[in-house]
Amino acid sequence: MFKKGDLAVYPAHGVGIIERIESQEISGCTLEFYVIRILENNMKIMVPTQNVNNVGLREIIGQSEVPKLYSILKKKDVIIDNQTWNRRYREYMDKIKTGSVFEVAEVYRDLLMLKEEKDLSFGERKMLDTARSLLVKEISLAKKVAEKQIEKDLDKIFAPNPMQ
Secondary structure (H helix, E strand, C coil): CCCCCCCCEEEECEEEEEEEEEEEEEECEEEEEEECCCCCCCCEEEEEEHHHHHHEEECCCHHHHHHHHHHHHHHHCCCCCCCCCHHHHHHHHHHHHHCCCCHHHHHHHHHHHHHHHCCCCCHHHHHHHHHHHHHHHHHHHHHCCCCCHHHHHHHHCCCCCCCC
16 A cells, blocks of 8 residues: 555644555564654554554645645534533544544544633643644645644634634
């Protein structure tokens, strides 16, 4: 599915580059692995090639999917569950772990909207930062524009009086 040099999204960690594909013998079986370097922090991850679907490794979205992503972010008529912060945290973490950039966008939007109403817990603030960084990296690669521009776009979407 992937080849050396391809960009891939690893759920909850973000966009990485396939640095190499290598074989290793484990318990007498030879397995092929993608060796991925996460762009955000240079972390290395090894994913068995046959487990790609199980772990949610996927290609970055295409530029044509960015408007759908922005429409999720702009949708402000959503109802945010008034549940305890730890239950909300688990629910949002599950969404981030799916690896879907659209789920990450929902988490980001919901946490920003919640932040308007009340203080976020430490975990929620960290999750908000994680969701933003995942979105910024993937959208900038999809649109082939600088991350700073995507950050400005996101800030504009969530400005108190967005000029649209």
